[in-house]
Amino acid sequence: MSKQTMQPQDSNIPRYAPGLDGIPVAESSISFVDGKRGHLEYRGIDIEELAKRSSFEETCFLLLYGRLPGADDLASFVAEFRQHRRIKYSIRDMIKCFPESAHPMDALQAGVAALGMFYPFKQGIDTKQADEEMVHLASVRLIAKMPTLVAAHARMRRGDDPIPPRDDLSHAANFLYMLTGEEPEPLFERIMDVALIVHAEHTLNASTFSAMVTGSTLADPYTVISSAVGTLSGPLHGGANEDVLDMLDEIDSVENAERYLNRKLQHKEKIPGLGHRVYKAKDPRATLLQKLYGNLTQKYGEDPTYAIARRIEKLSRSTLGAKGVCPNVDFYSGIVYRKLGIETDLFTPIFTVARVVGWLAHWQEMLANNRIYRPIQIYVGEHGLHYIPVEDR
Amino acid sequence: MSKQTMQPQDSNIPRYAPGLDGIPVAESSISFVDGKRGHLEYRGIDIEELAKRSSFEETCFLLLYGRLPGADDLASFVAEFRQHRRIKYSIRDMIKCFPESAHPMDALQAGVAALGMFYPFKQGIDTKQADEEMVHLASVRLIAKMPTLVAAHARMRRGDDPIPPRDDLSHAANFLYMLTGEEPEPLFERIMDVALIVHAEHTLNASTFSAMVTGSTLADPYTVISSAVGTLSGPLHGGANEDVLDMLDEIDSVENAERYLNRKLQHKEKIPGLGHRVYKAKDPRATLLQKLYGNLTQKYGEDPTYAIARRIEKLSRSTLGAKGVCPNVDFYSGIVYRKLGIETDLFTPIFTVARVVGWLAHWQEMLANNRIYRPIQIYVGEHGLHYIPVEDR
Numbered sequence: 001m002s003k004q005t006m007q008p009q010d011s012n013i014p015r016y017a018p019g020l021d022g023i024p025v026a027e028s029s030i031s032f033v034d035g036k037r038g039h040l041e042y043r044g045i046d047i048e049e050l051a052k053r054s055s056f057e058e059t060c061f062l063l064l065y066g067r068l069p070g071a072d073d074l075a076s077f078v079a080e081f082r083q084h085r086r087i088k089y090s091i092r093d094m095i096k097c098f099p100e101s102a103h104p105m106d107a108l109q110a111g112v113a114a115l116g117m118f119y120p121f122k123q124g125i126d127t128k129q130a131d132e133e134m135v136h137l138a139s140v141r142l143i144a145k146m147p148t149l150v151a152a153h154a155r156m157r158r159g160d161d162p163i164p165p166r167d168d169l170s171h172a173a174n175f176l177y178m179l180t181g182e183e184p185e186p187l188f189e190r191i192m193d194v195a196l197i198v199h200a201e202h203t204l205n206a207s208t209f210s211a212m213v214t215g216s217t218l219a220d221p222y223t224v225i226s227s228a229v230g231t232l233s234g235p236l237h238g239g240a241n242e243d244v245l246d247m248l249d250e251i252d253s254v255e256n257a258e259r260y261l262n263r264k265l266q267h268k269e270k271i272p273g274l275g276h277r278v279y280k281a282k283d284p285r286a287t288l289l290q291k292l293y294g295n296l297t298q299k300y301g302e303d304p305t306y307a308i309a310r311r312i313e314k315l316s317r318s319t320l321g322a323k324g325v326c327p328n329v330d331f332y333s334g335i336v337y338r339k340l341g342i343e344t345d346l347f348t349p350i351f352t353v354a355r356v357v358g359w360l361a362h363w364q365e366m367l368a369n370n371r372i373y374r375p376i377q378i379y380v381g382e383h384g385l386h387y388i389p390v391e392d393r
Numbered sequence: 394m395s396k397q398t399m400q401p402q403d404s405n406i407p408r409y410a411p412g413l414d415g416i417p418v419a420e421s422s423i424s425f426v427d428g429k430r431g432h433l434e435y436r437g438i439d440i441e442e443l444a445k446r447s448s449f450e451e452t453c454f455l456l457l458y459g460r461l462p463g464a465d466d467l468a469s470f471v472a473e474f475r476q477h478r479r480i481k482y483s484i485r486d487m488i489k490c491f492p493e494s495a496h497p498m499d500a501l502q503a504g505v506a507a508l509g510m511f512y513p514f515k516q517g518i519d520t521k522q523a524d525e526e527m528v529h530l531a532s533v534r535l536i537a538k539m540p541t542l543v544a545a546h547a548r549m550r551r552g553d554d555p556i557p558p559r560d561d562l563s564h565a566a567n568f569l570y571m572l573t574g575e576e577p578e579p580l581f582e583r584i585m586d587v588a589l590i591v592h593a594e595h596t597l598n599a600s601t602f603s604a605m606v607t608g609s610t611l612a613d614p615y616t617v618i619s620s621a622v623g624t625l626s627g628p629l630h631g632g633a634n635e636d637v638l639d640m641l642d643e644i645d646s647v648e649n650a651e652r653y654l655n656r657k658l659q660h661k662e663k664i665p666g667l668g669h670r671v672y673k674a675k676d677p678r679a680t681l682l683q684k685l686y687g688n689l690t691q692k693y694g695e696d697p698t699y700a701i702a703r704r705i706e707k708l709s710r711s712t713l714g715a716k717g718v719c720p721n722v723d724f725y726s727g728i729v730y731r732k733l734g735i736e737t738d739l740f741t742p743i744f745t746v747a748r749v750v751g752w753l754a755h756w757q758e759m760l761a762n763n764r765i766y767r768p769i770q771i772y773v774g775e776h777g778l779h780y781i782p783v784e785d786r
Contacts, residue, residue, distance in 0.1 A: 016418075018764040019766050019767055020418060020767065020769075024406060024409040024768065025409075025769070026771070029772065032772050032776065041778075043775070043778070044775035044777065045779065074783060094491075097484070098483070098510050099511055101513070106506060106615075110510070113502040114490075117495035203770055204770045206607075206765050206766050206767055213602055214603050214627070216599060219624060219630075220626075224623070226503075226506065226620075230616040230619055233612050236609070238610075372599050372629050373599050373602055373603075374414065376417050376596075380421065384434075385434075385436070387442040387461070390462075393461055393463050393464070
């Protein structure tokens with residue numbers, strides 16, 4: 001019996017970095033974050049430009065195929081999306097079997113896994129490259145059907161019939177329509193469109209990485225996306241915008257903000273929505289969402305929660321902000337979604353409706369040059385023990 | 394516009410190793426492989442000893458809790474398993490919605506994700522440690538219900554009613570009973586028990602790693618295991634034993650074996666079931682399964698496929714074997730399962746029924762000292778591009 005030390009004995013083994021912090025796992029040309037400057041590019045283009053001038057559908061094309069589509073490409077891409085929005089009766093019957101209390105992210109993970117049974121996807125092991133057309137079609141299906149799954153479950157859990165998708169609406173407008181039953185006004189549509197654009201991709205976070213690990217075994221794309229949905233469901237990844245709203249509701253009024261913040265700082269507790277592993281300046285996505293909220297309030301008035309959020313941001317600037325702990329995308333997204341009348345537990349599913357594009361872009365990029373992820377462990381256990389019969393233990 | 398080079402500019406960034414080959418991602422004391430000697434230990438005990446003297450249930454306890462259970466612990470652990478075998482009506486209704494052609498692994502991924510909706514699991518972000526009792530109960534539920542899910546789907550896709558689990562049978566015997574409707578004879582039970590023991594854990598392969606990546610966001614255990622099931626479904630990971638049978642069927646007779654092998658060697662093509670990323674000697678699990686097959690043939694006669702397999706192994710010894718390319722666990726497991734009368738596309742689900750234990754052991758080990766996996770990428774794309782309106786493209 002011997003016990004190994006905590007450090008690898010073989011000096012050729014690289015340093016162990018918990019969470020793979022700072023360890024490269026892929027070469028990629030999909031997105032780039034400059035955390036110090038608070039800057040995010042998709043395929044080399046600043047997301048501010050895309051949020052102002054592009055659409056979610058066009059951004060999907062850009063992320064998946066590395067270039068802005070020509071007019072014909074864009075038209076046929078949009079038409080494909082609209083054509084693939086419906087989900088099968090059996091998928092809806094399946095959702096009926098879910099308990100009323102099911103979390104929408106669990107429902108979505110199961111729903112996406114089930115999609116794979118209806119659309120078989122075969123790729124050869126030897127070529128390591130699936131048929132391009134099949135990869136494209138599966139990607140379109142997943143992006144197109146994700147909002148339908150989310151909206152169908154959101155309604156069916158309340159006992160309402162799902163609202164079938166409309167093929168005359170944009171991705172953003174159709175999603176809001178299926179959630180509420182009403183065609184959204186242009187401002188709401190625009191806000192959802194921008195929210196989807198800015199959440200579509202963000203390099204190798206845990207969910208994207210899990211899509212890649214699953215995809216590296218050449219599992220089919222529905223399986224890959226189901227894994228990523230599951231990973232995003234963890235409270236350390238998705239769901240921070242829900243925590244922000246909980247915090248703002250707890251603070252309750254602008255006057256209480258300073259006391260709340262000081263108490264948190266004294267106890268060295270984290271403040272939801274402030275700070276990001278990569279950004280050391282204000283997250284550009286937070287700035288964009290805050291502007292959109294401004295447009296909303298011009299028409300519908302301000303929520304008290306927003307005043308509290310702004311107060312927290314202002315107060316934290318000198319203390320946390322100086323240390324690079326600034327508002328991230330979750331700090332304002334929840335406030336925006338609530339203003340659109342969306343239930344709190346649908347915030348992470350909305351994130352999924354957007355991020356599925358980034359997951360698929362990384363999956364496609366990986367297929368071209370795939371190697372199965374099989375890292376090593378540092379063994380810290382014992383050796384040479386023996387089985388002892390139960391009567392002698 | 395600038396194009397970055399393929400190598401990281403910052404010399405502090407560690408070398409990029411595709412597939413994380415040789416990169417440590419965790420400290421672990423669950424299992425250890427000595428690839429050169431063809432040796433595998435669970436918690437320090439040689440699997441040969443466990444295969445000979447332990448049971449799957451006892452091995453589960455060992456893997457999860459790091460020690461062989463005392464008589465009382467073992468009795469209550471076994472009783473818990475038997476109590477949690479049943480799946481809810483709604484899960485069976487859900488399986489009815491799956492298309493007949495659904496692959497059992499897709500059905501299992503969706504089924505496991507759905508389990509999570511029925512057994513809510515909450516863990517705090519701050520403590521990073523879920524309640525021990527809750528972790529234990531979820532682990533027992535997952536291990537106990539996995540065979541029921543697999544068997545229910547295997548029967549229901551043929552239009553047969555699922556066979557409810559029996560709580561007077563061992564894990565292995567009950568699994569075979571639910572698959573076939575008949576209480577298995579002791580030899581069959583013993584073979585399934587050993588097959589489950591030797592497949593229960595194997596350090597950080599892709600599926601185990603994906604369980605850890607998903608789990609690192611503190612996603613619930615059903616979500617974590619659903620991810621891992623998905624990862625195992627990929628043809629580069631699970632399913633090699635199916636390929637072995639396809640090969641043996643293709644070779645068709647012992648006389649054709651040499652010509653087949655020479656052709657493969659000439660074309661430098663891989664031979665299913667030969668070679669392993671870690672083992673450079675014969676996989677100890679292959680040896681154990683081969684012995685069990687010997688017991689089967691004493692009673693029921695030999696299959697022609699086995700003679701072909703042995704011939705391939707013998708012929709390849711001087712060429713491939715000398716280079717460390719030896720039979721792995723998949724080389725004989727498919728032959729054994731076929732002899733038990735199990736359908737080919739259930740081989741990977743059987744792997745899952747066993748491996749769920751290893752996934753859970755790594756998930757539990759990780760929870761104690763968790764850090765979210767957020768690796769880095771090497772950006773090889775462009776910067777500073779601009780949005781161009783569609784009419785100008």
